[in-house]
Amino acid sequence: MEALTDDTSALRLDQGxxxxxxxxxxEARARIQPYAHVTPVxxxxxxxxxxxxxxxxxxxxxxxxxxxxxxxxxxxxxSLPEETAKRGVVTHSSGNHAAAVALAAxxxxxxxxxxxxxxxxxxxxxxxxxxxxxxxxxxxTMESREQTAKKVQDETGSVLILPFNDGRVMSGQxxxxxxxxxxxxxxxxxxxxxxxxGLTSGIALAAKALxxxxxxxxxxxxxxxxxxxxxxxxxxxxxxxVNTIADGLRAxxxxxxxxxxxxxxxxxxxxxxxxxxxxxxxxYERLKIxxxxxxxxxxxxxxxxxxxxxxxxxxxxSIGIILSGGNIDLDAxxxxxxxxxx
Amino acid sequence: MEALTDDTSALRLDQGxxxxxxxxxxEARARIQPYAHVTPVxxxxxxxxxxxxxxxxxxxxxxxxxxxxxxxxxxxxxSLPEETAKRGVVTHSSGNHAAAVALAAxxxxxxxxxxxxxxxxxxxxxxxxxxxxxxxxxxxTMESREQTAKKVQDETGSVLILPFNDGRVMSGQxxxxxxxxxxxxxxxxxxxxxxxxGLTSGIALAAKALxxxxxxxxxxxxxxxxxxxxxxxxxxxxxxxVNTIADGLRAxxxxxxxxxxxxxxxxxxxxxxxxxxxxxxxxYERLKIxxxxxxxxxxxxxxxxxxxxxxxxxxxxSIGIILSGGNIDLDAxxxxxxxxxx
Numbered sequence: 001m002e003a004l005t006d007d008t009s010a011l012r013l014d015q016g017x018x019x020x021x022x023x024x025x026x027e028a029r030a031r032i033q034p035y036a037h038v039t040p041v042x043x044x045x046x047x048x049x050x051x052x053x054x055x056x057x058x059x060x061x062x063x064x065x066x067x068x069x070x071x072x073x074x075x076x077x078x079s080l081p082e083e084t085a086k087r088g089v090v091t092h093s094s095g096n097h098a099a100a101v102a103l104a105a106x107x108x109x110x111x112x113x114x115x116x117x118x119x120x121x122x123x124x125x126x127x128x129x130x131x132x133x134x135x136x137x138x139x140x141t142m143e144s145r146e147q148t149a150k151k152v153q154d155e156t157g158s159v160l161i162l163p164f165n166d167g168r169v170m171s172g173q174x175x176x177x178x179x180x181x182x183x184x185x186x187x188x189x190x191x192x193x194x195x196x197x198g199l200t201s202g203i204a205l206a207a208k209a210l211x212x213x214x215x216x217x218x219x220x221x222x223x224x225x226x227x228x229x230x231x232x233x234x235x236x237x238x239x240x241x242v243n244t245i246a247d248g249l250r251a252x253x254x255x256x257x258x259x260x261x262x263x264x265x266x267x268x269x270x271x272x273x274x275x276x277x278x279x280x281x282x283x284y285e286r287l288k289i290x291x292x293x294x295x296x297x298x299x300x301x302x303x304x305x306x307x308x309x310x311x312x313x314x315x316x317x318s319i320g321i322i323l324s325g326g327n328i329d330l331d332a333x334x335x336x337x338x339x340x341x342x
Numbered sequence: 343m344e345a346l347t348d349d350t351s352a353l354r355l356d357q358g359x360x361x362x363x364x365x366x367x368x369e370a371r372a373r374i375q376p377y378a379h380v381t382p383v384x385x386x387x388x389x390x391x392x393x394x395x396x397x398x399x400x401x402x403x404x405x406x407x408x409x410x411x412x413x414x415x416x417x418x419x420x421s422l423p424e425e426t427a428k429r430g431v432v433t434h435s436s437g438n439h440a441a442a443v444a445l446a447a448x449x450x451x452x453x454x455x456x457x458x459x460x461x462x463x464x465x466x467x468x469x470x471x472x473x474x475x476x477x478x479x480x481x482x483t484m485e486s487r488e489q490t491a492k493k494v495q496d497e498t499g500s501v502l503i504l505p506f507n508d509g510r511v512m513s514g515q516x517x518x519x520x521x522x523x524x525x526x527x528x529x530x531x532x533x534x535x536x537x538x539x540g541l542t543s544g545i546a547l548a549a550k551a552l553x554x555x556x557x558x559x560x561x562x563x564x565x566x567x568x569x570x571x572x573x574x575x576x577x578x579x580x581x582x583x584v585n586t587i588a589d590g591l592r593a594x595x596x597x598x599x600x601x602x603x604x605x606x607x608x609x610x611x612x613x614x615x616x617x618x619x620x621x622x623x624x625x626y627e628r629l630k631i632x633x634x635x636x637x638x639x640x641x642x643x644x645x646x647x648x649x650x651x652x653x654x655x656x657x658x659x660s661i662g663i664i665l666s667g668g669n670i671d672l673d674a675x676x677x678x679x680x681x682x683x684x
Contacts, residue, residue, distance in 0.1 A: 333626075
């Protein structure tokens with residue numbers, strides 16, 4: 001890994017300006033190391049040929065629980081003092097964060113209460129149940145989710161672990177970048193899927209501290225482009241509705257993640273739904289890995305005209321792409337295969 | 343890796359009894375090293391829990407060309423003398439071997455003529471064409487395939503590279519085991535999908551030489567159980583027809599691979615079509631990787647009642663499973679996903 005001596009920004013970043021720092025990320029790394037996978041980095045000559053540069057894929061779909069979310073949840077759960085921890089943890093989410101909190105709590109041996117809207121897909125609920133999470137159903141509104149979580153907190157004394165707007169979670173997600181730069185020190189840029197900004201801000205804080213010359217790009221669906229709009233407006237923008245197949249990228253930035261995105265992210269690149277599906281196919285057919293739609297927006301962004309013809313592609317020859325998770329319902333595939341063996 | 347000193351069988355195996363040996367396999371390894379991937383080994387706690395033992399998955403679906411076949415083809419192509427090589431190579435196959443020969447020839451910069459039955463699926467032909475192979479169509483019979491390949495040989499002076507019954511190919515496939523035992527020295531057993539026996543014989547020769555105590559199990563579909571029948575009969579048995587979703591496992595043993603299977607393979611375990619689909623789902627949903635049906639018969643065998651209740655499961659705690667390839671048509675998945683974004 002490169003030393004921190006070539007620029008003083010590494011030090012400046014550690015002065016407590018943000019909710020996480022290189023120091024808190026390195027602490028998180030030591031804390032989660034016994035439980036989290038060091039995920040492999042894959043390369044593919046034929047995709048490199050199409051992209052015209054060297055791409056390195058950080059496979060967080062191979063992380064415990066099938067997504068990077070385990071890093072942040074594990075850091076939050078294991079940073080609790082013993083007395084607090086034994087009262088349990090609670091979160092309101094139906095996605096990868098919920099399963100990650102349940103798994104981290106199961107490993108620590110404490111209760112996890114997961115507030116889930118009653119219309120959540122059964123496969124997501126099954127993920128939480130597989131890791132021993134206690135499902136608490138609520139109405140499918142943010143208000144009901146928050147109220148129900150508050151009620152669980154009051155009744156059980158459990159600690160709320162938010163999916164991204166939390167320094168412990170941001171620090172856990174930042175461990176991806178520490179690992180990635182050890183595995184591929186040559187990276188000129190990292191492309192990260194952005195939703196609430198936990199992964200993006202953690203990665204930006206770690207990577208910019210370790211290698212100040214590196215560029216961090218966020219990628220998101222055009223149908224949920226709040227981060228791009230926020231960057232353009234210079235303040236957090238939320239949307240009245242979102243519309244994308246990338247079900248993990250429908251949240252908006254928080255007050256702890258936004259300042260990092262504002263200051264340290266080069267640009268937010270938006271991609272269309274068909275660009276997302278093309279990038280998914282590339283991952284399945286060439287890399288031979290299972291990824292969810294949200295995972296591939298970084299690859300879609302690198303391949304997009306907006307990036308290839310934009311001002312940023314120069315001096316970005318060695319690009320790191322975060323493939324954030326692999327939790328996807330493949331029922332259509334199994335139905336078709338089961339018909340073929342009858 | 344363990345030394346060769348704890349048993350003299352390592353030496354006996356090298357006496358030229360078979361068409362390949364540890365020596366030829368180590369030569370192959372040095373020859374293909376600049377071109378082939380060292381494929382990663384994955385593990386999964388939740389699959390281990392179901393299997394009741396420690397499973398290590400050797401991911402040849404991540405090999406160049408998407409299957410282990412590149413190892414044998416690359417060894418054969420690069421072992422040709424310069425004068426012979428420049429006249430090119432020929433094979434008759436529509437599967438992973440054809441694409442592997444085309445890719446190896448493309449890397450060496452020599453012509454590859456691939457004889458393909460005219461009813462071959464278009465995705466398989468596309469794989470060959472992607473690697474610059476020259477497609478020669480023939481009638482869909484073994485007789486026509488062999489005659490057409492002979493005609494190409496006569497016209498071009500090119501060298502025939504058979505898919506498995508060839509010492510150079512067996513040696514190349516054996517490199518999987520050398521790598522695997524370096525990555526996981528503790529293996530008690532290796533499970534290998536068997537068809538013509540090139541992969542199984544190469545792995546058995548290498549693994550038994552390096553670690554004489556290791557057990558080699560072959561796995562195949564019940565609908566193409568010629569290897570199991572051959573082991574039971576003590577001679578090569580061929581079948582009037584085969585019926586399985588595992589399109590890579592429809593060939594029969596050859597006179598060079600059979601003696602190794604006869605002498606060094608512990609047992610051949612057969613699995614049903616639904617066991618194959620269950621094992622595939624496990625790979626996609628838990629390991630998050632794309633594999634073809636033929637690739638998972640080793641996993642299906644480990645999970646099968648026949649193995650779990652049979653005599654061999656004792657002393658097999660650390661099991662290596664070869665996932666042989668990932669070339670599968672996922673059109674049903676893309677159709678469904680494309681409908682969802684409209």
